[in-house]
Amino acid sequence: MSTTTGVLVLAATPIGQYGDAPPRLASELAGADVVAAEDTRRLKRLTSELGISLGGRVVSYFEGNEASRTPVLLEALLAGDRVVLVTDAGMPSVSDPGYRLVVAAVEHDITVTAVPGPSAVLTALAVSGLPVDRFCFEGFLPRKPGERSRRLAALSREERTMVFFEAPHRTHAALAAMAGVLGGDRSAAVCRELTKTHEEVRRGPLADLVDWAAQGVRGEVTIVVSGSPARADVDSDPDSLRAAVAEEEAAGATRKEAIADVARRAGVPKREVYDCVHKQANK
Helix, strand or coil: CCCCCCEEEEECECCCCHHHCCHHHHHHHHHCCEEEECCHHHHHHHHHHHCCCCCCEEEECCCCCHHHHHHHHHHHHHCCCEEEEECCCECCCCCCCCHHHHHHHHHCCCEEEEECCCCHHHHHHHHHCCCCCCEEEEEECCCCHHHHHHHHHHCCCCCCEEEEEECHHHHHHHHHHHHHHHCCCCEEEEEECCCCCCCEEEEEEHHHHHHHHCCCCCCCEEEEECCCCCCCCCCCCHHHHHHHHHHHHHCCCCHHHHHHHHHHHHCCCHHHHHHHHHHHHCC
16 A cells, blocks of 8 residues: 555544544544535534644535545645545535545545544434344435335335435425335334434334324434335245245254244244144144
8 A cells, every 4th residue: 555645534523412523533633634524614613612723724525516626635645645524414425425535545545544433324223223233324315206216116125224314304205205115004213303402213103204294394314214024935825834844844953943933934923833733743
C-alpha cells in the first residue's frame, strides 16, 4: 500500500444527541487537512458542540456536487492530505454522500478508514423487537408508486428482517404499499426521531401502522419490517411428512429430533407430524 498518499476517514456523526458522538470524532475533525461536509452549517454546529476548532479547510460535499467534487478531494488525498468526510447524521456513504469518493480512493490504493459511531439502521433494528440475527438494509424506496410496488414485490419472499429509510411525508404511502404487497399482518416498527427528544417507536402489524400514519408523521423515519416466513421445503400431506421423518431417521436422527425438524420444515405443529407417524405405525 502506498505511504505517500493521504487517508480518507469516514466519520460517523450523531443521529440525534451530540453526546453520542464517538470520542475520536473531535480529534479527527480538529486534525484534518480537509473536512468534507454534507452541510457546512451543521458541521459548524457540531464543532461548536464538541468544543473544537477546525485547522483544515472545509468543503461542501452533498448529493448535488458529489460527482464534481470527488476529483477535487481525490487530488487532495493523492497529495497526502488527511480528508475527513462527515454527513448530516450517521455513517457517510450509507444512503448518504461518500460512496463515489470511497471507490475513487480504493482505485488509487489510498487508505480508507472510519470512525465508527451512531447508525440509524442498527439503532432501529435493535429497538424494533423484530428478529436481528439476519437482516438487510434497503435504503429509500422509490418515490413513484409503480416502482415502489415493484421493489416491494421483489422483496416479498425476503426472509431477513428489512430496514428502510423514509421521508416523513411519504411514510404513510410507503406503509400502505408495504401492507398491500407484503400483507397487512406483517409485523413492523416505525422508528421516529431516534435518540432525540421526541423519539417514538410504533410497533405492530403493517395495517395498524398505516392507520397510525394517516394523520401525518414528523421527523426522521426508519422502518423495520419482519421477513417472510420461511418457505416450507416439505409438503404437509401425511405421506410426505412420514417420508421426511423416515429419511431423517435413516440419516441418524432420533425419532423425536426427526419429528421436530420435519414440523419446522413443513410449517406444521409437531403434534401433527407425530400423529401421522404413529398412527401409520399402529396400523
